Amino acid sequence: MMNRSLLREQVFKLLFRVEFNPMEEMPEQEELFTSTSDDDFSKQDADYIREKYEKIAEKLDDIDKAINEKTKGWDTERMAKVELTIIRLAVYEIKHDESVPTGVAINEAVELAKKFGQDGSPAFVNGVLAKFAE
Template sequence: MTRRELREQIFKLLFRVEFNNREEMPEQTEFFFEEEENQADVADTAYITDKLNRILEKLTEIDAALNEKVEGWDTGRMGKVDLTVLRLAVYEILFDEEIPIGVAINEAVELAKKFGQDSSSAFVNGVLAKFVQEDK
């Protein structure tokens, strides 16, 4: 799988957190890979699962960072797709040194275009820009 395809799979799994307890995620991950459209080889499955688990470990910190940056919003009011895209991107920006910040933002905008509403990509881009502006 390409990096973009891997990221999309991680997004789909991370989206399930909104509808399941975090304790159920190992089982949800197993169900996910049993679906024909989500089947992946051993290396890709390991990469996806590992990154998902690292994001879940940092979820409280990620949500706190989002709530701090987004004026007039909080993670409880955001659309589920937008929130999931932002969680993935914020993880990559703050904690994943392998992913350049520009790539994390561009990929998040693409995920928002593909899975979100018409305004999702602009919202995601605006929120993530706040993370970059403060780093300068």
């Protein structure tokens, strides 16, 4: 089984597809993602990734609303898609996932931003998420 950081990265990649596909096509995207990925997923990993993605997708409106309340003048519409996806994932973990401590959610988000974002991404992601840790 993949470790939690790797699993989180896969959830991020699947969640990122929301930006490019209508919600009604996402079940198909989930299927494609877990069956055609370069990474070999065990059944357990694939189930975890899908399940976590679905829980986040279900709460996306609430998550975006929470982000917009915390980031005055810098709403989700203006954020780069990579950063927005990372922040959505972390906000879900902070607000709705008891198994992930807030500090871990933030650190992991910053690591994802280093890997997939641009130069300013880690600081931006950290700044937004710090508001959720208060």
